[in-house]
Amino acid sequence: MTAQVIDGKAFAAKVRDKVAGHVARLKEENGITPGLAVVLVGEDPASQVYVRSKGKQTVEVGMNSFEHKLAADTAEADLLNLIQQLNNDPQVHGILVQLPLPDHLNEDLVINSIAPEKDVDGFHISNVGLLGTGQKSMVPCTPLGCLMMLRDHHGSLSGMDAVVIGRSNIVGKPMAQLLLGDSCTVTIAHSRTKDLADVVRRADIVVAAVGRPEMVPGDWIKDGATVIDVGINRIDAPEKGEGKTRLVGDVHYESAAAVAGAITPVPGGVGPMTIACLLANTVTACCRANGLAEPEGLTA
Numbered sequence: 248m249t250a251q252v253i254d255g256k257a258f259a260a261k262v263r264d265k266v267a268g269h270v271a272r273l274k275e276e277n278g279i280t281p282g283l284a285v286v287l288v289g290e291d292p293a294s295q296v297y298v299r300s301k302g303k304q305t306v307e308v309g310m311n312s313f314e315h316k317l318a319a320d321t322a323e324a325d326l327l328n329l330i331q332q333l334n335n336d337p338q339v340h341g342i343l344v345q346l347p348l349p350d351h352l353n354e355d356l357v358i359n360s361i362a363p364e365k366d367v368d369g370f371h372i373s374n375v376g377l378l379g380t381g382q383k384s385m386v387p388c389t390p391l392g393c394l395m396m397l398r399d400h401h402g403s404l405s406g407m408d409a410v411v412i413g414r415s416n417i418v419g420k421p422m423a424q425l426l427l428g429d430s431c432t433v434t435i436a437h438s439r440t441k442d443l444a445d446v447v448r449r450a451d452i453v454v455a456a457v458g459r460p461e462m463v464p465g466d467w468i469k470d471g472a473t474v475i476d477v478g479i480n481r482i483d484a485p486e487k488g489e490g491k492t493r494l495v496g497d498v499h500y501e502s503a504a505a506v507a508g509a510i511t512p513v514p515g516g517v518g519p520m521t522i523a524c525l526l527a528n529t530v531t532a533c534c535r536a537n538g539l540a541e542p543e544g545l546t547a
């Protein structure tokens with residue numbers, strides 16, 4: 248089987264169009280402009296590029312973007328103060344603190360100081376608990392984007408065998424919760440899993456989120472399975488010239504695409520959906536904050 252390519256870039260553009268429509272309606276009918284605040288601590292160049300692209304897309308869908316860049320040696324109390332200000336700012340409906348934070352800052356403490364209803368990353372313990380108990384919450388962007396693509400491709404996921412490789416709080420665990428919520432039989436595999444190849448071979452849906460370049464080979468994939476590749480790994484590409492690099496996923500694309508039923512590429516798969524879902528979560532948060540009906544098809 249040669250896999251159908253699930254075009255995350257095109258899907259993300261559709262999600263952004265929907266978001267833009269809701270933003271326009273909020274402005275026109277309610278006089279409200281959704282706002283997203285992004286906090287970046289430190290000068291990591293990759294993070295800077297990424298924060299810039301989030302800000303640009305936020306403005307493109309008609310929302311307000313508030314960027315806060317803090318020095319790498321910012322004191323924890325100062326960061327907590329800023330978050331408190333954003334929590335209290337009625338113009339700000341979503342708050343994202345770019346991770347990872349410098350070592351001297353307590354990530355859990357910082358994340359849990361964000362007002363849960365403004366936590367558009369869905370990382371606050373309240374949102375984690377709400378998701379785990381099937382209650383309305385803010386859902387982490389990357390798993391939400393993966394779920395949207397899976398639902399779009401399959402319609403119902405009920406009864407399917409899903410294997411999530413990776414157990415991070417950011418992707419693996421919430422992804423498993425979402426799949427369970429859609430009535431999949433879910434296995435969470437990780438670095439200590441015995442016979443990982445056999446576990447993956449049973450899966451109708453494979454979500455790879457480990458951050459190890461091309462670690463899942465095609466011969467682990469069941470014929471016709473759907474493969475969602477969350478990994479974004481930059482590796483050397485001497486074939487492109489000296490010092491050149493390229494992006495690869497956690498899945499070995501060519502060999503997996505030869506057996507899978509459908510697969511997401513890297514780049515152009517999960518990555519663009521993550522940002523689109525961040526915008527979607529911001530609109531959802533804005534509607535909830537104002538007691539308005541929330542947009543359909545943009546939440547889990």
Ligand SMILES: Nc1nc(=O)c2c([nH]1)NC[C@@H]1CN(c3ccc(C(=O)N[C@@H](CCC(=O)O)C(=O)O)cc3)C=[N+]21
Nearest residue numbers: 343344345346347368479514515516517518519521522
């Ligand atoms: N609080 C927080 N929330 C995050 O969601 C978060 C974070 N911190 N820290 C950093 C990671 C990374 N991340 C990416 C999202 C999209 C692409 C993306 O769109 N990638 C493009 C390729 C971009 C390129 O060419 O480099 C693609 O896959 O097609 C990449 C990386 C979100 N993160």
